[in-house]
Amino acid sequence: MDNRDEFTFPAMKYGRFAIPWDLRAYLYEGGASADRKIVKEMISTCMLGPLLEARIPLVAAIHDRINGFLVSGGTHSTVTRQLVEVRRFFQWIDATSKEATIASVAGCFLSWAEVQLQLCKAGKGITEKSLYQSVTTLAKILDDILDRNHGLIHFTKVLKPRAEVVRSSEDVDRQKADVLKCCLALIDICNALTSEKIFGSLPITIEFRDGKKLEEWSALRPPQTLKAFAKGGCRSTRATERSRLAYENDKTFRTRSSIINLRVQAELLVFISQTSMNLAQAYKLTASRFRYRSDLDGYEVRRVYKNRRHGDVEFKIFSAYRPHLERYLQWRNEIFGDDESERLFPLKSHAQRSENIAPEFDAIEKRCQKLGIVYTGPRILRRVRLNVLYRETKNAAVTADMGQHSEDTLIRNYVQPSRSLAAREITRFHLLTDPAFVPPGPGSCVKVEPLRDRASPVEAPEPDCRNASGCLFCVHQRDIDSPDHMWSLVSYRHLKSIELLGYRSPELIVSNAIQSVIDRLSSKLQNIESSNSERSEWIVEAREKVREGRFHPQWDGFIQLYEKSYEHQP
Numbered sequence: 001m002d003n004r005d006e007f008t009f010p011a012m013k014y015g016r017f018a019i020p021w022d023l024r025a026y027l028y029e030g031g032a033s034a035d036r037k038i039v040k041e042m043i044s045t046c047m048l049g050p051l052l053e054a055r056i057p058l059v060a061a062i063h064d065r066i067n068g069f070l071v072s073g074g075t076h077s078t079v080t081r082q083l084v085e086v087r088r089f090f091q092w093i094d095a096t097s098k099e100a101t102i103a104s105v106a107g108c109f110l111s112w113a114e115v116q117l118q119l120c121k122a123g124k125g126i127t128e129k130s131l132y133q134s135v136t137t138l139a140k141i142l143d144d145i146l147d148r149n150h151g152l153i154h155f156t157k158v159l160k161p162r163a164e165v166v167r168s169s170e171d172v173d174r175q176k177a178d179v180l181k182c183c184l185a186l187i188d189i190c191n192a193l194t195s196e197k198i199f200g201s202l203p204i205t206i207e208f209r210d211g212k213k214l215e216e217w218s219a220l221r222p223p224q225t226l227k228a229f230a231k232g233g234c235r236s237t238r239a240t241e242r243s244r245l246a247y248e249n250d251k252t253f254r255t256r257s258s259i260i261n262l263r264v265q266a267e268l269l270v271f272i273s274q275t276s277m278n279l280a281q282a283y284k285l286t287a288s289r290f291r292y293r294s295d296l297d298g299y300e301v302r303r304v305y306k307n308r309r310h311g312d313v314e315f316k317i318f319s320a321y322r323p324h325l326e327r328y329l330q331w332r333n334e335i336f337g338d339d340e341s342e343r344l345f346p347l348k349s350h351a352q353r354s355e356n357i358a359p360e361f362d363a364i365e366k367r368c369q370k371l372g373i374v375y376t377g378p379r380i381l382r383r384v385r386l387n388v389l390y391r392e393t394k395n396a397a398v399t400a401d402m403g404q405h406s407e408d409t410l411i412r413n414y415v416q417p418s419r420s421l422a423a424r425e426i427t428r429f430h431l432l433t434d435p436a437f438v439p440p441g442p443g444s445c446v447k448v449e450p451l452r453d454r455a456s457p458v459e460a461p462e463p464d465c466r467n468a469s470g471c472l473f474c475v476h477q478r479d480i481d482s483p484d485h486m487w488s489l490v491s492y493r494h495l496k497s498i499e500l501l502g503y504r505s506p507e508l509i510v511s512n513a514i515q516s517v518i519d520r521l522s523s524k525l526q527n528i529e530s531s532n533s534e535r536s537e538w539i540v541e542a543r544e545k546v547r548e549g550r551f552h553p554q555w556d557g558f559i560q561l562y563e564k565s566y567e568h569q570p
Contacts, residue, residue, distance in 0.1 A: 085137045204216040271369050390410070444477075490545075
C-alpha cells in the first residue's frame with residue numbers, strides 16, 4: 001500500500017519547492033498532523049504506527065472526489081481549500097480518537113462541526129464567515145461520497161452569516177475615491193519602473209504625482225537598516241561592502257526579480273480595472289501579437305494567429321488604455337524576451353512557484369501602506385468599474401456583457417445602491433407617469449401644455465408656464481381646496497394691486513393686463529367664498545392675514561420688494 005501513488009494528485013501543478021499533496025498520511029494515526037515534508041519518510045520508517053485499513057475506503061473516496069473535481073476543470077485554489085479542510089478534519093479525528101469510516105464519517109462530521117461552532121462562539125480564532133466556508137466545503141465533499149439527497153450542512157447548527165451591510169451612496173463614493181488613488185499609484189509605479197531604471201543603479205526611486213517617493217532596493221536591505229552602516233555602529237567590513245557592490249552590479253533577473261514582479265503586479269491590477277476580467281482569467285492570458293478593432297468608445301483586442309486573419313476576441317478595452325497596454329507589451333518584450341513563459345503577466349521568483357496560482361499582490365499592498373492609501377484588490381476594482389458603467393449606461397444588459405456576467409449575477413453580486421441614481425430614476429418615473437406639475441402661479445396644473453382659456457379677455461396675459469399671471473387664464477390650471485391656497489390667492493391679488501398702483505407708464509395695455517389678473521382673482525375668491533361656509537371662513541382668515549401684513553411665502557418676497565421700491569420713489 002505504501003508504494004502506490006493512488007492518493008496523490010498528478011493533475012496539480014506545483015512550484016519548484018512546493019510539497020505535493022498525498023492523502024496516504026491520513027491512513028495512519030497522527031499522519032494528518034505530521035510535517036508534510038517528512039511524512040513520507042515517517043511512513044516508510046513506521047514512525048506513524050500501523051496502517052489503519054478501516055480508513056482506506058473513506059480516504060480513497062475523498063481522493064476520488066477531489067481528484068475528479070480537479071481533472072474536470074476545478075480551480076487550483078478551490079482544490080487546495082478542499083484539501084486543507086480535509087486535513088483539518090482528520091487532525092481532529094486523530095485528536096479525538098474517532099473511528100473514520102464510510103459508515104461513521106457523517107456522525108464524525110456533525111461532531112466536528114459542533115466543535116467548530118463552539119470555538120467560533122468563544123472567539124477562538126474562527127469567524128462566522130470562515131466557519132461557514134469550512135463546514136460547507138467539507139459537507140459538499142461528504143455529501144457526494146455518501147450520495148446524500150439532503151446535505152449534511154442542514155443537520156448542523158451552523159448558519160450562513162448575514163450579508164454585509166449594504167454601503168450607502170456616501171460610502172460607495174468614498175470607495176470610488178480610494179480606488180482612484182490606488183489606481184493612480186499603480187500607474188505611477190508602471191511608468192517609473194522602466195527597463196533602464198530596473199537594470200540601473202540601486203536604489204530605484206519611484207516618484208508619485210502627489211509628491212511622495214519610494215526607494216526600492218530590490219530585495220537588498222537599505223544601508224540605514226544595517227548596523228555596519230549605522231551611525232555609531234560597528235565599522236563596515238570589506239566583505240559586506242564587496243557583497244553589496246557585487247549585488248548592485250549584477251544587473252540581471254536574479255537581483256531585480258522583486259522590482260520586475262512589482263511592475264507586473266501593478267500592470268495586472270490596471271488591466272483588471274480596465275477589462276473587468278477576473279483574476280484567474282487575466283493571470284492565465286498568454287502573450288501574443290494583438291490586433292485592435294474599434295468598438296464603440298474602445299477596442300476589441302484580438303489575438304493574431306499565423307494562418308488566420310482574424311483571431312478570437314480576447315478582451316475589450318477603452319481607447320485611453322491602449323497606449324498604456326502597448327507600452328507594457330514593449331516593456332515585457334524587453335525584460336523577458338524569448339523567455340519560456342508564455343504568460344501575458346509572468347511572475348517569477350527563485351522559489352519557482354506554480355504559474356497556476358494567482359498572485360496575492362503582497363508587494364502592492366505593502367507599497368500602499370507606505371504611501372498611506374487604501375489598497376484595492378481585483379475584486380473591488382471589478383465591482384467599482386461595473387458600478388460606474390451601470391450608473392453611466394443605466395443598462396444592465398450592456399454592463400453585464402462588459403463584465404462577462406449574466407444580468408442576474410450583476411444585480412445580485414456587483415451593483416451597489418446609489419441614492420443619487422435612485423433619486424434620478426424616481427424623478428424620471430414621476431415625470432413620465434404623474435401629470436401633476438408645479439406651476440409658477442397659484443394652484444396646480446394637470447398638463448404641461450399652456451393653452452389659453454377661450455373666455456379670457458383680450459388684454460389678459462398669455463399662459464406660457466413661466467408667467468404666474470398667465471396661469472390664471474390657462475385651461476389646465478386648477479384651484480386647490482385648502483386654506484393655504486386661499487391665502488395664496490388673496491396674497492397674490494394684493495401683490496398685483498400694489499403693482500397696478502405703482503404703474504406710471506402711459507401705455508394702457510400693460511395696466512389693463514394687470515387689472516384683468518386682479519379681476520380674475522376677485523372672481524375666483526367670490527365664487528369660492530359663496531360655495532360653502534367652510535371655504536368662506538378660509539377666505540376671511542386669509543384676508544385678515546394680508547391686512548396684518550402676513551403674506552403667503554410664495555408672494556411675500558415680491559410684495560416686500562415692491563413696497564421697498566415705492567418707498568424710495570419721489
